[in-house]
Amino acid sequence: MTDTAMAATALGKRFGRRGGWALRDCTFRLPAGRVCAVVGPNGAGKSTLLALAAGLLAPSEGRVTVLGTDPASARARVGYVAQDKPLYPQLSVAETLRVGADLNPGRWDAETAERIVSAGDLDPRKKIRALSGGQRTRVALALALGKRPELLLLDEPMADLDPLARHELMGTLMARAAQYGTTIVMSSHVVAELEDSCDHLLLVGGGRVRLAGEIDDLLAAHTRVSTATGSTVPTPMDGSPDGAPGGLPELAPHTVVESRVTGRQLTALVRPAGPLPDDWRTSAPSLEELVLAYLRNPQAAPLTPAEPEEAAV
């Protein structure tokens, strides 16, 4: 047993020898038992990251470990649902679940799998090819959960689901995490969809990890500030003409993610490096604001924890 569900060190993936990097310099550690959101714009590298963790892609550089071992050795303990929910179209729902049982001897939880399928009012005799996208997602999740995985990797699991099914299946996933301590990693480009369910965040953008850590810690590390321009630092004394009337407040010691001047007001999202001046108004950002600020500002310094501890292999 290890307390690390997933760890990457300088992980990178490039498609084709001359192709661009889909993912690069990816270093993070996900503790076991977390529900982790992998968030980022389309083409950011989310699916590549999940496929690397599932062992379906080999890294071009660096390495990734899951459940304390390499992805191939961990496969029996990992559930993975790809974005396109690949299933055999010619099989019926019931046959698909039997395949799950046959392929996972000793692990298969038929009751859970059948409960998920029947909650969607699916006729077990219906062929997979006759199902809607959302119904197929339900069967794919039933297969993945029926396997009793210790780590569940879900690529855009909620995209095809109607709001009711989304809530119900998210509840099922959370119940799983509560009861068995299952680690769940799920990607989405809609932050709002994940913010109540996840406690850990990986923000991927431009093939790199921009933010990694506990959501509470990440939020606590950032502050939204607003202040009148010229309120903090007087115009430079050397008399050099300064473009901003009254001089801009000094943000320098703090890491600035985003800043904007409107009229006489400066607003910014910063990672404070020390106490902030008393005359600055501060407030806590929401998760969505935080994520959007980083995505709008690709040059903002990433915040990822130091080197992950080497997972025991």
Added chain:
Amino acid sequence: MVEYRIDRHSGVATYVQIVQQTKQALRLGVLQAGDKLPTAREVVEATAINPNTVLKAYRELERDGLVEARRGVGTFVRRGLNTTPADSPLRAELDAWAVRAREAALDRDDVAALFTAVLDEHFAVPEDPDGRTDRFSRTDRPDGPVRHSRTDMQDRHDRHDLNPGDPS
């Protein structure tokens, strides 16, 4: 058994909502000493929130001495909260005061502001343990209307797809 209702847009952190709703149930007598709170599993299955959020709320209730966790059995109510019955003299006095306030031509907001001011004078403002009640707050934008008109458009766009241009 209490059932939690999570309002994502209230601006109140989810765990605080659970704490508040539990306390409310204790005040109203819906929950009484010896009652069992729903398990984290039951709460998250119904609400789709993160299990740690429920545990955080229960820990806070435990710190306040309102509930106790019995290992492997569940979380149980230790004591109710001071309740003020509907027919108490205090309520009658408040009622009479509200009548006078209305006669003095105060409107609802005036009364609420007055009441809050007096409340703050006599009772300490409850401190959030983390000092971060507004984890997902969408209110209190200090940056005012300029930013607001921007985000209106931006939000609609972003909710569909977080792709504000090429990030690389």
